[in-house]
Amino acid sequence: MSSAVSITLVQQPFIVAAVAQNTAKVLEIAAGSQSDLLLFPELTLTGYPPEDLLLRPDFQLLVEQSLQQICAAKLPNTLVLGHPWRDGEALYNAASVIQNGAVIARYYKQALPNYGVFDEKRYFTEGTEACCFELKGQRFSVLICEDVWQGAPAALAKEQGADWALVLNASPYEIGKAQQREELLQTLAKHLHLGFVYVNQVVGQDELVFDGQSLVVSPDAQLVFRGKACEPELATVNLAVPGQQYGHTELAPRLSVEAEVYAALVMATRHYIQHNGFPGAVLGLSGGIDSALTLAIAVDAIGADKVQALMLPFAYTSSMSVEDAKAQAQVMGVEFDSVSIEPMYNSFMQQLTPLFKGKGKDTTEENLQARIRGVLLMAMSNKTGRMLLTTGNKSENAVGYCTLYGDMCGGFAVIKDVPKTLVYRLADYRNSLSPVIPQRVIDRPPSAELAPDQTDQDNLPPYDDLDAMIEAYVEHDKSLPAIVAMGYDEATVRRVLNLIDINEYKRRQSAVGPKVTSRNFGKDRRYPITSWMRKQR
């Protein structure tokens, strides 16, 4: 006889390589649960992605010990959890079904993503078989992440009589991804008459953000449950017997793009700082919008008491910048200090002038200002143990409008993958919750303030245009003629693309930061530094 199966979706953070701690978390959650079934995310025990740790025999040993420990606990519920598994020469991205202290079934992921941020073919062998088990008269099949995007593994599960697919995921966030997942599962459910219980990781791991937003889609393609974005959650859903209708649904609200990206950046920053054991964060506050937004995110991530802001003015710093930086620090309640970089700048120039042999001023002197600030901020970071957050946005990173070892200093680049136009939208969004960024910071023309009366638009096209060009070239692989055809001046497009190409060396030495677009500068986009691509245009 079939009856409803209660299932807990374990949308919780599991940390990379924290096998003992992840194991303890599994045991604790299971011990506190009355559910028939607990579904955990992909590679529960090791976190995702463990990268080349997967090649280490001592790492595999930890996983084996963890599984033994979980089995030994002889929990009353059925657990479905993920872990790497070695079988002979082959390593699999696996999931185990554990019941009464024994692994009653084991699944090997069939579809291994090896594009974008993924490198699963570097490590894993593809599985070829479905994995089904029965519970209270309903038939379940196990799938892992990419399996549902490929389609065939879900069809195979259905062929083998499954009512429900239990899907373990580590699906990285990007704008629009949550909606894609819902549409995908509803389409699959409709075609296959198969239900989906989809649990996603909810953790920031280096440049990846796993945003949760777990889902339950019934075999009749109804969205029954949606989990929260970027928040840990333990949700229990009763899976109706096939043919029965769902009486009610439980859907966390779909967020706006701005709210969702902001939540992703906050969680990514919080986890990077906490999981790497830093007592807090420090950042340079310039009076500009990038550092203002970064400060807001940092405070929302770890609390004002753990964040320190430094203003580092020079001759070109406007009084408006000093006032606005101070005002924001005050509103947000963070420690704030101001240190002039003038004495250091003068010392450097005194020592350097004889070596420069009468060569005129150029960007060297601008870079020098940025680098002195970098040294000061790193000194504060070293002395306090607090990590330096770097504040550059994606538009700057793309065209190299930033100084290596200067404003690029820092352990985590909070808005690295946020184009400047989106920076403004996020600032407005954050201020709509409570006013923390002075309006003048948002309204004034952006400037690096490294020369008198400088503005970004002296050197760059307007950000609306620049961001459209960057998206076309970086995210959509469009050619120069195709971008010109979008309505831009050829010389400008050529200059922007050349800047993107020649600044690969800077990006290669940049801090990691959370991916939010369809292609970030990082694992997503792997370009050679030495490249003559620009000479072919």
Add this chain to the structure above:
Amino acid sequence: MSSAVSITLVQQPFIVAAVAQNTAKVLEIAAGSQSDLLLFPELTLTGYPPEDLLLRPDFQLLVEQSLQQICAAKLPNTLVLGHPWRDGEALYNAASVIQNGAVIARYYKQALPNYGVFDEKRYFTEGTEACCFELKGQRFSVLICEDVWQGAPAALAKEQGADWALVLNASPYEIGKAQQREELLQTLAKHLHLGFVYVNQVVGQDELVFDGQSLVVSPDAQLVFRGKACEPELATVNLAVPGQQYGHTELAPRLSVEAEVYAALVMATRHYIQHNGFPGAVLGLSGGIDSALTLAIAVDAIGADKVQALMLPFAYTSSMSVEDAKAQAQVMGVEFDSVSIEPMYNSFMQQLTPLFKGKGKDTTEENLQARIRGVLLMAMSNKTGRMLLTTGNKSENAVGYCTLYGDMCGGFAVIKDVPKTLVYRLADYRNSLSPVIPQRVIDRPPSAELAPDQTDQDNLPPYDDLDAMIEAYVEHDKSLPAIVAMGYDEATVRRVLNLIDINEYKRRQSAVGPKVTSRNFGKDRRYPITSWMRKQR
């Protein structure tokens, strides 16, 4: 009737994405050749590895145009050259056989490496068929690089009646690799009675060094030809008719490990500087062995007139260091200047002291010295356009005995993959050619000179031990107990492994540098920054 086929092995540099320039080189070499056959290296037209450029439609278009141009030249010889090739949805790592202005055969690489530094499954679909053609009565088959390491593709070529396999390669250098290649080809020849003409790229491309050392092994497993290490070469070999013996062989000498690594570093440095269009290089000379060796390599790579050395002394710099640095610069004939960092150090400390609020001295002050040096060197680099070379070795990089944004500043890290013990051997080797590094630099105990009477061994185990631990952990994935079992103190091993783990964040922001060991810090070893592996020990 069979008769000897003359084949030219085109061991020449092909630059990544320089499709027009590579095409011109192919045409020029072919036009100047009387050979029946010219064999080029893997991905001739695009260079190797083009990485994510392969995903761009405009990049594929360049390749198509290049092939049309080569065919249109209607050259009298047969060309076998490599390029990516799109067929429908699939992209292949291909080789074309071009005769009389037409592609008479096309091969798709069957074995796609996706481990170590390789990511070919990210881009390419595997071929499944052999590709044979006849010339002057002999039968040739085409293979590409990894194909010979897997064995099956060579066996398939033999099955289809080939006398010779023409192998296009981009085989990255590492210590011992040249010997492995020779043994592999001789073993395959012996088993299959198949001859091999093996042409390797000879170019430095970011962190990869393709060392040439092309080979011809006859069907009776005799080594007939060996090309030079890390030097371009156009060698023509007459392929005897099967059954005939080779009258003579032409073997470039096998180099010692030191000579080979040194040659690899020189070529890598030369190509990185030249192919990225820098007019020269600048580096900080400390009086220590790492910068001394780096200077020697830089001068051998691009000439003394293009290299500038800066000594940046402080209170802890010994007079011996100043004297030795100056002496080496003089012997090598490079521009040399000395600038005290004292005024800047004092300015920084004056501004920082109030912020430090009476906290005691720690490594902050040491890092400050290193970072002031970094800022000065980058200022010189910016002002002159010369690229800054960074001088850290693999042992330092492993345990983080280096300052981010300090001595780690620079575009290319010449000895990044050279363990300290090998640094000494390379210095001795270079001095055996001509004495350029003062003997005292080699003999004195190594020191960062960031504190009074400091030596490296105050903080680290002796380098013989340290390098053995690093190799075991990094290159061979050995566990802590396994390394302790090699005869080291457990507390020391634990400390070293923890240092390696926690310094991933520094390495992630380090400059690229040439791979010479079996696993470099770079494409070869992809570790998460956020990792609790050390908490499992």
